[in-house]
Amino acid sequence: xxxxxxxxxxxxxxxxxxLAIFFLFEWLDINMDFRVRHSIGKSEMxxxxxxxxxxxxxxxxxxxxxxxxxKMASGAASVVGPRICFEDKILMSSVKNNVGRGINIAxxxxxxxxxxxTDFFDMWGGEVAPLIxxxxxxxxxxxxxxxxxxxxxxxxNDEARNxxxxxxxxxITNVAFRDNWIFVGGKGIKTKSPFEQxxxxxxxxxxxxxxxxxxxxxxxxPKRQD
Numbered sequence: 001x002x003x004x005x006x007x008x009x010x011x012x013x014x015x016x017x018x019l020a021i022f023f024l025f026e027w028l029d030i031n032m033d034f035r036v037r038h039s040i041g042k043s044e045m046x047x048x049x050x051x052x053x054x055x056x057x058x059x060x061x062x063x064x065x066x067x068x069x070x071k072m073a074s075g076a077a078s079v080v081g082p083r084i085c086f087e088d089k090i091l092m093s094s095v096k097n098n099v100g101r102g103i104n105i106a107x108x109x110x111x112x113x114x115x116x117x118t119d120f121f122d123m124w125g126g127e128v129a130p131l132i133x134x135x136x137x138x139x140x141x142x143x144x145x146x147x148x149x150x151x152x153x154x155x156x157n158d159e160a161r162n163x164x165x166x167x168x169x170x171x172i173t174n175v176a177f178r179d180n181w182i183f184v185g186g187k188g189i190k191t192k193s194p195f196e197q198x199x200x201x202x203x204x205x206x207x208x209x210x211x212x213x214x215x216x217x218x219x220x221x222p223k224r225q226d
Contacts, residue, residue, distance in 0.1 A: 055069065056069035056087055056088040057069050057070060057071040057085035057086070057087070057088055057218065058071060058085075059071060059218050059220075060218065063220035064220065066222060066223050067220035067221060067222055067223065068086065068087055068108075068113050068143070068220065068221040068222075068223060069086070069087055069088065069218075069220060070084075070085060070086045070087075070145070070184065070218065070219060070220075070221060071085045071216075071217070071218040072084045072085065072145060072147055072182055072184070072216070072217055072218075073147070073182070073214055073215065073216045073217075074147050074148050074149065074180040074181065074182050074214055074215040074216075075099070075104075075147065075148060075149030075150060075180070075214070076208065076211075076214045077150070077208040077209075077210070077211040078101070078149075078150040078211070080094055081093065081094040081099030081100070081104070081149050082099055082104050082147035082148070082149050082182075083147075084104070084106050084145050084147060086106070086108055086113070086115070086145070087113050089115070091106045091108075091115055091118060091145075092104055092106055092118050092147075098118055098120075099120055099149060100120035100122060100149065101120070101122050101123075101124060101125070101149055101150040101151065102120055102121045102122040102123040102124065102126065102148075102149065102150070102151070102152050103120065103121050103123060103131065103146055103147075103148060103149075103152045104118075104119075104120040104146065104147045104148075104149055105118065105119055105120065105121070105134070105144065105145065105146050106118045106144075106145040107138060107142050107143070107144060107145075108142065108143040108145070109141070109142065109143075110141040110142055110143045110186060110221075110223065110224035111141060111223060111224040111225075113223070116142065119134060120149070121134070122155075123151060123152050123153055123154055123155040123156055124150065124151040124154050124155065126155060127155065128155045128156060128157055128159075128160050131160055132159055132160050132163060135160070135163045135164065135167070136163065138167075138187045139187060140187050140188035141186070141187065141188060141224050141226075142186060142187045143184065143185075143186050143221060144167050144183075144184070144185050144186055144187060145183070145184050146164070146181075146182065146183045146184075146185075147181075147182045147183075148175070148179065148180050148181040148182070150178070150211075151177055151178050152175060152179070152181060153175045153176050153177055153178075153179060154177055156172075156175070161173055164183075164185075167183075167185035167186060167187060167189060167193075168183075168185030168186060168189040168191070168192050168193030168196075169183050169185055169192075169193065169196060170192045170193070170196060171183070171196050171197075171198040174198060175198060176200070176201065177201060178201035178210065178211055178212070179198060179199065179200055179201050179212065180197075180198070180199045180201075180211070180212045180213070180214065180215045181196075181197070181198045181199075181215070182196070182197050182215050182216075182217050183195065183196045183197075184196070184217075184219070184221065194219075195217060195219050195221075197215045197217050198215075199212045199213065199215055200212065
């Protein structure tokens with residue numbers, strides 16, 4: 001009986017010891033978990049949320065120093081007018097109420113980036129002479145931005161097309177009835193501009209009934225240095 005009682009006491013002591021070890025490890029685990037969570041929480045509190053950077057005119061990539069940012073779109077059928085953004089400023093749009101059927105034009109100082117003038121010329125119901133006179137009066141070093149709306153070609157003649165070609169356009173000779181066309185060139189430019197898009201009015205490919213899809217273009221224009 002004595003021996004059995006001794007064994008029972010020993011078993012009880014061992015069980016109590018193991019139980020104490022178990023609770024010790026549980027406490028250490030809980031305490032360590034709390035410290036880790038507390039540390040992570042403090043780190044998260046120290047993180048200052050930042051807004052994603054936005055480029056001028058919403059460009060996909062920012063322009064380098066010494067360049068102007070621009071983004072533009074042609075008109076949508078005969079419903080929504082073209083939109084021209086330059087250095088994060090909307091120069092022409094339906095909202096500004098300064099666009100119209102035909103060819104829409106914005107003139108910008110190539111050195112300062114300041115807007116010089118905007119106008120539009122109806123090439124369906126208007127006359128081409130005012131457009132020709134407008135282009136002839138553009139000063140050297142001026143950035144010229146043009147966008148079609150509705151119909152930009154019916155009244156265009158060879159003289160007008162040649163004058164636009166001299167601004168750096170490669171595609172103006174192909175622009176026809178209800179085609180969409182956008183272009184950025186300059187007065188006094190020595191080469192053809194890389195900023196130009198043209199899409200034909202075609203029943204097989206038109207996105208809108210009677211009109212092609214909207215054209216969009218963005219880019220960086222080098223500032224005039226002289």
